[in-house]
Amino acid sequence: MTAPELILTPTEMKKADLEAVASGIPGVELMRRAGRAVADSAEKIVSRGGTILVVAGPGQNGGDGFVAATVLAERGYRVSLSLLGEPDRLTGDSALVARDWKGQVQRVEDAAFHEADLVIDALFGTGLSRDLDGAARHAVDRMNGSGRPILAVDLPSGIDGETGTVRGIAVKAGRTITFAARKPCHLLMPGRAFSGSIEVADIGIGREILSAMGGRLFGNDPALWLPTLPKPGLSSHKYERGHTLVASGGATRTGAARLAARAALRIGSGLVTVASPPEAIGVTAAHLTAIMLKGCDGPEGLHAILQDPRLNALVLGPALGVHANTRAMVAVAVHARRSLVLDADALTSFEGLASELHGAFRHAPTVLTPHDGEFNRMFKDHPDILDPESKIERARRAATYTGAVVLLKGADTVVASPDGRAAINENGTPYLATAGSGDTLCGLIAGLMAQNLPAFEAACAGAWIHAEAGARFGPGLISEDLAELVPGVLRDLLR
Numbered sequence: 240m241t242a243p244e245l246i247l248t249p250t251e252m253k254k255a256d257l258e259a260v261a262s263g264i265p266g267v268e269l270m271r272r273a274g275r276a277v278a279d280s281a282e283k284i285v286s287r288g289g290t291i292l293v294v295a296g297p298g299q300n301g302g303d304g305f306v307a308a309t310v311l312a313e314r315g316y317r318v319s320l321s322l323l324g325e326p327d328r329l330t331g332d333s334a335l336v337a338r339d340w341k342g343q344v345q346r347v348e349d350a351a352f353h354e355a356d357l358v359i360d361a362l363f364g365t366g367l368s369r370d371l372d373g374a375a376r377h378a379v380d381r382m383n384g385s386g387r388p389i390l391a392v393d394l395p396s397g398i399d400g401e402t403g404t405v406r407g408i409a410v411k412a413g414r415t416i417t418f419a420a421r422k423p424c425h426l427l428m429p430g431r432a433f434s435g436s437i438e439v440a441d442i443g444i445g446r447e448i449l450s451a452m453g454g455r456l457f458g459n460d461p462a463l464w465l466p467t468l469p470k471p472g473l474s475s476h477k478y479e480r481g482h483t484l485v486a487s488g489g490a491t492r493t494g495a496a497r498l499a500a501r502a503a504l505r506i507g508s509g510l511v512t513v514a515s516p517p518e519a520i521g522v523t524a525a526h527l528t529a530i531m532l533k534g535c536d537g538p539e540g541l542h543a544i545l546q547d548p549r550l551n552a553l554v555l556g557p558a559l560g561v562h563a564n565t566r567a568m569v570a571v572a573v574h575a576r577r578s579l580v581l582d583a584d585a586l587t588s589f590e591g592l593a594s595e596l597h598g599a600f601r602h603a604p605t606v607l608t609p610h611d612g613e614f615n616r617m618f619k620d621h622p623d624i625l626d627p628e629s630k631i632e633r634a635r636r637a638a639t640y641t642g643a644v645v646l647l648k649g650a651d652t653v654v655a656s657p658d659g660r661a662a663i664n665e666n667g668t669p670y671l672a673t674a675g676s677g678d679t680l681c682g683l684i685a686g687l688m689a690q691n692l693p694a695f696e697a698a699c700a701g702a703w704i705h706a707e708a709g710a711r712f713g714p715g716l717i718s719e720d721l722a723e724l725v726p727g728v729l730r731d732l733l734r
C-alpha cells in the first residue's frame with residue numbers, strides 16, 4: 240500500500256527546499272533538476288527539432304525556465320527565451336543558471352507566441368505576491384490568446400499556490416509540472432482547472448524531509464483511509480457492523496432520509512432504521528424493505544429512541560425542516576454522544592447561531608457536511624471563519640471552532656479535522672450535482688462511522704466513494720443510482 244499523498248503549501252515547500260540544501264544538495268542543483276524535469280516533460284509534448292518558447296519571470300521560477308531552455312537547445316530544439324524584466328536584475332540561483340543560456344534573451348513584449356509548438360510558462364511560481372498587472376498581465380493574456388499548447392512550470396502563473404485563486408489573470412495550461420509534491424492550488428478550484436494534467440517530478444527531496452514539514456494536508460485518495468475500511472469476517476454479526484439511525488422529514492419530505500438510509504446500508508452498516516414523524520410512517524413504510532422504521536415525534540421521540548445503545552450512528556438534517564425543533568434534535572443527538580452526521584436543514588437551522596455550536600461536538604465523532612451556502616449561513620457572524628481566501632483554512636477554522644470534522648462540499652470538497660489534518664477530494668464529477676446527492680453522502684459517512692471508522696476517515700472515504708460512484712455512472716445519474724453503485728466501488732477497493 241502506498242503512503243497517502245502529502246500536499247505541501249508554498250511555505251512548507253520553501254522550508255523543505257532549505258532542509259534539502261542543509262542536507263547537502265546545493266540550491267542551484269535543485270533548480271537544475273527542476274529545469275531538466277521541465278525539459279523532459281516538454282519532450283513528451285513536442286518532438287526534437289520543434290520550436291519552443293520559454294517565458295521566464297524575474298524569480299526562481301524563471302530560473303527553472305532558463306535551465307529548461309538550455310537543456311532543450313542542447314537536445315536539438317529551436318528554443319527562444321523571453322524574460323519579464325531585465326537580465327541583470329536576476330538574483331541567486333536564477334542569475335547563475337541564466338549564464339548557461341547561450342541564446343538571446345528577448346523582451347517579453349517581443350515573444351513570438353504564434354510561432355511556438357509549445358510555450359513554457361516560467362513567469363511565476365510559488366513566489367507570486369500580488370495581482371498581475373502591466374507587462375506580466377499582458378504577457379499572460381497573449382499566451383492564453385495564442386492557442387498554443389502551454390506547459391506551466393510548478394504552477395500556472397497568476398494562480399495563488401496556496402489558495403488556488405486567480406490573482407488578476409492566470410495562464411491556462413494544458414499541463415503543469417511541479418516538484419517534489421503537489422501544492423494546494425493543483426487540487427483546489429479554480430487552480431486545478433488552470434493546471435491541466437499535472438506531473439510531479441522527483442528532484443531528490445526525500446519523503447522524510449517532506450513529511451517533517453508539519454504538513455497535515457493530503458490528497459484524498461484511498462491510501463488515506465483504506466486501512467480503516469471494515470472487512471467483515473466470517474463470524475461477523477450484523478450488530479458488530481453498527482446500527483445507523485436516519486431522521487426523516489414529514490409526510491411530503493421522506494425521500495431524503497430514505498436515500499441516506501439506503502446508502503448507509505449499502506456501505507455496510509449492519510442495520511439501518513429510519514426515524515419517522517408519526518404522520519409520515521405510512522408513506523415511508525410503503526418504500527422500505529431491509530431498512531427498519533420507528534416512529535419518532537420530535538426531540539422527545541429521538542431521546543426515547545436513543546435509549547437503545549446499539550444505535551451508534553445518526554444522520555440529522557436531510558429534509559428535517561429549518562426550525563427550532565431541528566436545533567433541539569441536534570441537541571438531543573449531541574447529548575447522546577453518538578457518531579453524528581449533520582447536513583442540510585440541521586445546519587441551516589443554525590443560521591447565524593454558530594456560537595451555539597462552539598465546541599459542541601468535541602465529545603463524540605461528528606461530521607458536518609455543508610455546501611458553501613450552508614457554510615456561509617451558519618458562520619455569517621464569524622468573519623474569522625469566513626474570511627480566509629483558502630477553502631482549506633475556512634474548513635479548518637470551522638472544525639476547530641465546533642470540534643467536528645467539517646466536509647465543505649464542492650468540485651474540490653475539503654475535509655478538515657479539528658486535529659489539523661485536512662484532505663482535498665478531486666475525483667468528483669459534475670453529474671453529482673443532482674437532487675439527493677448530498678443525502679446519499681451523509682448516509683455513506685454515517686454508515687462508515689457505524690462500523691467504527693473515525694470521523695475524519697469516514698468523511699474522506701465517504702466523499703471519495705460517493706464521487707467514484709458518480710463518475711462510474713456519468714451522464715443521466717440520479718441519486719437513487721448512487722447507493723446501488725457503491726458495492727462495485729467497494730469490491731474494487733477491498734480486492
Ligand SMILES: NC(=O)C1=CN([C@@H]2O[C@H](COP(=O)(O)OP(=O)(O)OC[C@H]3O[C@@H](n4cnc5c(N)ncnc54)[C@H](OP(=O)(O)O)[C@@H]3O)[C@@H](O)[C@H]2O)[C@@H](O)CC1
Pocket residue numbers: 252253255256269270273296297298299300301302303362363364365366367368369370371372375392393394418
Ligand atoms: N522551493 C523549491 O524547492 C524549489 C523551487 N523552485 C522554483 O522556485 C519557484 C519559487 O521561486 P521564487 O520564490 O523566487 O518565486 P517566483 O514564483 O519565481 O516569483 C517571485 C518573483 O516574482 C516577482 N513577483 C511576484 N508577484 C509578482 C507580480 N504579481 N507581478 C510581477 N512580479 C511579481 C517577485 O518580485 P517581488 O515581489 O520581489 O518584487 C519575484 O521577483 C518555484 O515556483 C519553483 O519554480 C525550483 O527551482 C526548485 C526547488
Ligand SMILES: [K+]
Pocket residue numbers: 300360361362363364391392393394395396
Ligand atoms: K509558472
